[in-house]
Amino acid sequence: MKIICSKTNLLHGVNIVSKAVPSRTTMAILECILIDASTNEIKLTANDMELGIETRIEGTIEERGVIALDAKIFSEIVRKLPDNEVTIITDNNFKTIITCEKAKFNIIGKSGDDFSYLPYIEKNQPVLLSQFTLKEVIRQTIFSISDSDNNKLMTGELFEITENQLKVVSLDGHRISIRNIDLKEAYDHYKVIVPGKTLQEVSKILPGDLNEYVSIFFTENHIVFEFANTTVVSRLIEGEYFKIEQMLSSDYETKIKINKRELLDCIDRATLLVKEGDKKPIIMNVTDENMELKINSFIGSMNEDIDIQKDGKDILIGFNPKFFIDALRVIDEEEVTLYMVNPKAPCFIKDDNETFIYLILPVNFNAASN
Amino acid sequence: MKIICSKTNLLHGVNIVSKAVPSRTTMAILECILIDASTNEIKLTANDMELGIETRIEGTIEERGVIALDAKIFSEIVRKLPDNEVTIITDNNFKTIITCEKAKFNIIGKSGDDFSYLPYIEKNQPVLLSQFTLKEVIRQTIFSISDSDNNKLMTGELFEITENQLKVVSLDGHRISIRNIDLKEAYDHYKVIVPGKTLQEVSKILPGDLNEYVSIFFTENHIVFEFANTTVVSRLIEGEYFKIEQMLSSDYETKIKINKRELLDCIDRATLLVKEGDKKPIIMNVTDENMELKINSFIGSMNEDIDIQKDGKDILIGFNPKFFIDALRVIDEEEVTLYMVNPKAPCFIKDDNETFIYLILPVNFNAASN
Numbered sequence: 254m255k256i257i258c259s260k261t262n263l264l265h266g267v268n269i270v271s272k273a274v275p276s277r278t279t280m281a282i283l284e285c286i287l288i289d290a291s292t293n294e295i296k297l298t299a300n301d302m303e304l305g306i307e308t309r310i311e312g313t314i315e316e317r318g319v320i321a322l323d324a325k326i327f328s329e330i331v332r333k334l335p336d337n338e339v340t341i342i343t344d345n346n347f348k349t350i351i352t353c354e355k356a357k358f359n360i361i362g363k364s365g366d367d368f369s370y371l372p373y374i375e376k377n378q379p380v381l382l383s384q385f386t387l388k389e390v391i392r393q394t395i396f397s398i399s400d401s402d403n404n405k406l407m408t409g410e411l412f413e414i415t416e417n418q419l420k421v422v423s424l425d426g427h428r429i430s431i432r433n434i435d436l437k438e439a440y441d442h443y444k445v446i447v448p449g450k451t452l453q454e455v456s457k458i459l460p461g462d463l464n465e466y467v468s469i470f471f472t473e474n475h476i477v478f479e480f481a482n483t484t485v486v487s488r489l490i491e492g493e494y495f496k497i498e499q500m501l502s503s504d505y506e507t508k509i510k511i512n513k514r515e516l517l518d519c520i521d522r523a524t525l526l527v528k529e530g531d532k533k534p535i536i537m538n539v540t541d542e543n544m545e546l547k548i549n550s551f552i553g554s555m556n557e558d559i560d561i562q563k564d565g566k567d568i569l570i571g572f573n574p575k576f577f578i579d580a581l582r583v584i585d586e587e588e589v590t591l592y593m594v595n596p597k598a599p600c601f602i603k604d605d606n607e608t609f610i611y612l613i614l615p616v617n618f619n620a621a622s623n
Numbered sequence: 624m625k626i627i628c629s630k631t632n633l634l635h636g637v638n639i640v641s642k643a644v645p646s647r648t649t650m651a652i653l654e655c656i657l658i659d660a661s662t663n664e665i666k667l668t669a670n671d672m673e674l675g676i677e678t679r680i681e682g683t684i685e686e687r688g689v690i691a692l693d694a695k696i697f698s699e700i701v702r703k704l705p706d707n708e709v710t711i712i713t714d715n716n717f718k719t720i721i722t723c724e725k726a727k728f729n730i731i732g733k734s735g736d737d738f739s740y741l742p743y744i745e746k747n748q749p750v751l752l753s754q755f756t757l758k759e760v761i762r763q764t765i766f767s768i769s770d771s772d773n774n775k776l777m778t779g780e781l782f783e784i785t786e787n788q789l790k791v792v793s794l795d796g797h798r799i800s801i802r803n804i805d806l807k808e809a810y811d812h813y814k815v816i817v818p819g820k821t822l823q824e825v826s827k828i829l830p831g832d833l834n835e836y837v838s839i840f841f842t843e844n845h846i847v848f849e850f851a852n853t854t855v856v857s858r859l860i861e862g863e864y865f866k867i868e869q870m871l872s873s874d875y876e877t878k879i880k881i882n883k884r885e886l887l888d889c890i891d892r893a894t895l896l897v898k899e900g901d902k903k904p905i906i907m908n909v910t911d912e913n914m915e916l917k918i919n920s921f922i923g924s925m926n927e928d929i930d931i932q933k934d935g936k937d938i939l940i941g942f943n944p945k946f947f948i949d950a951l952r953v954i955d956e957e958e959v960t961l962y963m964v965n966p967k968a969p970c971f972i973k974d975d976n977e978t979f980i981y982l983i984l985p986v987n988f989n990a991a992s993n
Contacts (some may be wrong), residue, residue, distance in 0.1 A: 326896075
């Protein structure tokens with residue numbers, strides 16, 4: 254194989270596919286990036302068997318061929334090359350020579366035959382979503398997946414398409430994040446659970462352009478994202494997602510309108526009194542026109558008042574401050590509305606059209622000591 | 624005690640003195656920042672018994688007093704307060720209330736009586752150095768102190784003043800860094816060893832202004848740096864510094880002029896083939912007008928040619944690449960001159976006036992395998 258391409262293009266491609274290189278594996282071939290110049294285009298691929306990424310880069314193929322190179326070493330070499338044309342030459346023994354200006358690297362690659370190529374996917378009609386919207390919806394929901402493998406379903410996100418609506422849901426047993434997005438046209442019904450890791454990596458490599466689209470394909474076992482010159486193929490998580498409808502109620506006893514920035518800053522300040530592992534709740538004492546926030550830990554205590562607009566009853570309720578911070582950080586509105594029923598029932602943060610719903614369970618606390 | 628000052632001033636002061644808070648100690652009082660408002664100015668102090676920093680901040684004293692507050696908690700609170708006036712009130716039981724706008728923190732402080740104040744220093748005539756120069760000279764030498772406590776002298780830097788010359792030296796047994804600086808006037812002779820940690824922290828808090836001066840005072844056991852509203856007092860390292868003069872020779876067999884950026888980039892590229900702990904040298908093969916750099920590791924090999932101007936003999940010599948990178952990074956000149964004698968003798972990187980001298984010992988290598 255002999256190919257020539259610019260350092261910039263090569264580095265861009267390597268950075269994209271590197272997201273699918275497993276950090277730990279017993280199979281050395283999975284730690285490789287495959288350079289496939291066996292046809293008339295140069296493709297880079299990495300695949301950890303759950304998630305595979307392929308991207309095409311511009312360049313000249315002087316001799317067709319395929320080589321698998323250790324991802325870490327190859328990407329470090331590319332990163333440190335001068336900003337100029339890079340030539341990659343391989344021989345039958347997988348000896349690989351990478352040259353750029355006067356710098357010349359010799360490394361040993363692996364046969365492309367051992368590489369696990371991306372699965373072949375029968376593509377039907379794609380669901381179209383702007384890159385910006387997909388990137389945003391991932392950011393707005395990914396924080397409430399579970400990072401424990403105890404319940405596999407919680408490590409993924411529900412992607413459900415019903416006509417021209419996309420619903421994205423994540424939950425970890427203490428909270429639920431829901432985003433509803435209008436699509437430009439109506440599609441068949443799909444309901445799949447996408448691994449959180451896939452979404453995190455897709456989000457990192459998505460340019461996030463408002464006017465460029467991502468094509469999403471659904472199959473029995475896979476989801477495929479196509480954008481720019483890149484294809485991401487991921488396994489789906491098998492199983493039946495949680496029935497969340499029954500947890501969503503529109504009844505409330507207390508409705509609070511509050512400035513988002515003030516609430517977020519206040520809770521953020523309060524958390525510095527809480528050491529990791531220490532489960533001190535933030536207490537909200539809601540009365541007319543006022544929310545007093547209090548936290549009490551062995552380090553000290555804090556309290557602060559925030560002006561609010563309130564409908565309904567007074568309430569004294571406690572929350573894990575992190576859950577509120579996570580949700581408030583991804584809400585763009587200047588003012589948010591909280592709906593509460595009682596100190597044991599979930600609190601909802603949602604907008605009137607329910608484009609977003611964040612459900613947060615309260616925590617018990619000893620009212621006397623706070 | 625009751626004081627009022629702006630969050631900005633308070634945070635600035637806290638960030639400065641925090642550099643002298645030990646990260647680990649068995650004495651809880653050392654983990655504190657002392658707020659001393661017992662006179663007509665507000666002073667913050669931290670002291671780890673080796674290094675002490677005091678800084679004055681602007682503010683209003685409504686009731687005089689002294690309090691020691693846990694540095695970590697206090698600085699986190701200050702950092703997260705709104706950007707406004709901060710009021711700190713303490714009572715006789717060291718209960719401390721920090722308020723800013725509607726936020727109110729309660730924490731427990733410690734008695735200022737338990738705090739170890741900075742040692743009293745009899746100040747004689749200060750040596751004056753611009754903030755910029757001091758910050759630079761630390762950066763240009765600090766990398767070659769030893770981080771092992773085996774030889775205490777190597778963990779510090781020599782500061783020697785002879786008339787209107789300041790010489791700063793650091794060495795770790797494999798290399799020596801020397802910087803010579805012209806002072807504006809002549810001073811008494813001083814020769815002290817300043818702990819590397821002190822210099823690192825001073826460098827971090829020095830604004831680095833070209834037109835502002837640092838006053839340096841020397842005593843039997845201490846060095847004092849005064850700048851802006853800040854005083855840094857550090858113990859000196861006791862002992863007789865190494866006699867380096869006998870290691871510095873101006874004889875050479877090979878003199879090489881080379882572009883600094885090209886050499887640095889090339890060595891930097893080469894190091895990616897060297898894993899940590901793996902002591903692979905970079906080999907320089909110097910012939911007329913050309914230096915070939917080569918490195919060979921179990922990952923692969925690299926070689927690259929650089930144009931040079933050479934006087935004297937050809938030479939084949941090997942170095943720890945990190946030592947060359949460290950020295951080249953802090954040399955501002957576009958072109959550097961290397962002086963070599965033979966493959967077992969030190970290489971010098973220096974300028975004609977010897978404002979800087981970097982001595983690097985070569986390493987043995989198996990010429991046959993490279």
